[in-house]
Amino acid sequence: MxxxxxxxxxxxxxxxxxxxxxxxxxxxxxxxxxxxxxxxxxxxxxxxxxxxxxxxxxxxxxxxxxxxxxxxxxxIDHRDPPAAEAPRVLLCCLEGEEHYLGLKMAASIFRRYGWHVRFLGPTLPLEHVLKDAAQFQPQVIGLSGALAYRIPQLKASVETLKAETNADIIISGRTALIYDLGAQVGYAAATIASLEALENWLEDGNEGTANATI
Ligand code: B12
The missing domain is CATH 1.10.1240.10 (Methionine synthase domain)
Structure with missing residues (x-):
């Protein structure tokens, strides 16, 4: 086929x-x-x-x-329930960003790899990302952005999330496909530009990759 x-x-x-x-x-x-x-x-x-x-x-x-x-x-997002001790990922789009289909695909892949996934969808104000992360205690926070003019907001938010949570931050979306997001946002976050790259990241184990551009 x-x-x-x-x-x-x-x-x-x-x-x-x-x-x-x-x-x-x-x-x-x-x-x-x-x-x-x-x-x-x-x-x-x-x-x-x-x-x-x-x-x-x-x-x-x-x-x-x-x-x-x-x-x-x-x-098509069928999967088994995660083990209690499985790692946790929080996924969202920042305030004003409505393009969430790619993020939803990423959520599905995390689930297939057995992670606990907290998928918070589009346009979530940063204060609520922080509040939710304080409760859910994710090892990883994933952000998705399609719109180029939001890159400065992404950079500022990554810095805040890095300072105020213990999570590794990953960033992606259409902006990662078009721009060198790592250079623009800074290396507080790992750029994972595609779902194939996400699978490689999940398969290789993700510790210590927060400073890398993938
Ligand atoms: C559907 C759509 C919308 C919908 C979104 C609804 C939704 N539920 O997502 C609506 C109607 C709301 C919308 C609104 C707008 N849109 Co729009 N939209 C699109 C469209 C047609 C498809 C988006 C999409 O779903 N793509 C498919 C997904 C799967 O692709 P993706 O996000 O890139 O994801 C892939 C990777 O990036 C990666 N990925 C993504 N996220 C994550 C996260 C993680 C953790 C990982 C690992 C990977 C990952 O995985 C995916 C598979 O590889 C695009 C066209 C395009 N080229 O994308 C335009 C597009 C993005 N929109 C555009 C524009 C201009 C707008 C508006 C400004 C229009 C307007 N004037 O109002 C608004 C802005 C809204 C906002 N504030 O966010 C432009 C952006 C141009 C630019 N220069 O920035 C585009 C490119 C259309 C165009 N050709 O002009 N839009």
């Missing part, structure tokens, strides 16, 4: 959640979840973004596509 992100994008844009889910379930018979996230769902959403930017689809169609993609993501 060849992966066809454009075909999947057509299902998204048609609002055909059944066809979109069936396509992904079939792909999962041959490919890993990470492959399907990286090579079907992500390029399909990037394609939706290109069509949107070129005014070839409406804002409503983009919203529809996002909703169907989110639905499919939730449907």
């Amino acid at each position: 060849e992966l066809e992100p454009r075909l999947f994008a057509e299902h998204l844009l048609a609002g055909d959640d059944v066809a979109a889910l069936l396509y992904v379930q079939k792909a999962l018979e041959h490919f890993s979840h990470t492959d399907v996230y990286e090579h079907v769902m992500t390029p399909a959403m990037y394609h939706v973004g290109d069509l949107w930017e070129q005014n070839k689809i409406t804002v409503a169609e983009e919203h529809l596509a996002t909703g169907v993609c989110d639905f499919v993501l939730a449907q």
Whole structure:
């Protein structure tokens, strides 16, 4: 089977959640979840973004596509419950950042690796990230950012999180794919630009990587 992100994008844009889910379930018979996230769902959403930017689809169609993609993501995110002593990760987008699908994929991968995942979704004010982290005591906090103009906010937040929690900080999202986030945010956080890199990081063990750009 060849992966066809454009075909999947057509299902998204048609609002055909059944066809979109069936396509992904079939792909999962041959490919890993990470492959399907990286090579079907992500390029399909990037394609939706290109069509949107070129005014070839409406804002409503983009919203529809996002909703169907989110639905499919939730449907295929099956996993076993984590062991009580398993490590904990808190995942969120900072205040004002609404693009959370990539973060949700990362959450799914952490779960597949047996972690306790606290997925807090889009646009969470820093004070609430701190409050939640104080309770949940994560070993890792992961942030995702799509919008370039939020990089200064990301940098400031990483510095605060580093100072006020014991967690290693990882940063990612579209900004990590386009910019040298490590250089811009500073090495208080590890940049993990893709889900494949996240899998490598999880497989290799993650201690001591907080100063590295991956
Ligand atoms: C859907 C969408 C929206 C939705 C988001 C809803 C949602 N639930 O996420 C809505 C409608 C809210 C939206 C709003 C806006 N958007 Co928008 N949006 C998109 C779109 C089409 C898809 C985003 C997406 O889901 N991509 C798929 C995910 C899976 O990709 P990803 O986030 O990069 O994730 C991958 C990696 O980065 C990584 N990853 C991501 N997070 C994490 C976290 C960890 C821990 C790890 C390890 C890995 C990881 O894993 C993923 C797989 O590799 C993109 C197009 C694009 N190229 O992405 C535009 C896009 C990002 N948006 C854009 C813009 C301009 C906006 C708005 C400013 C529009 C406006 N005028 O209002 C607003 C801003 C909202 C805000 N304040 O955040 C621009 C940004 C351009 C720029 N120069 O910065 C884009 C590129 C569209 C375009 N081509 O112009 N958007």
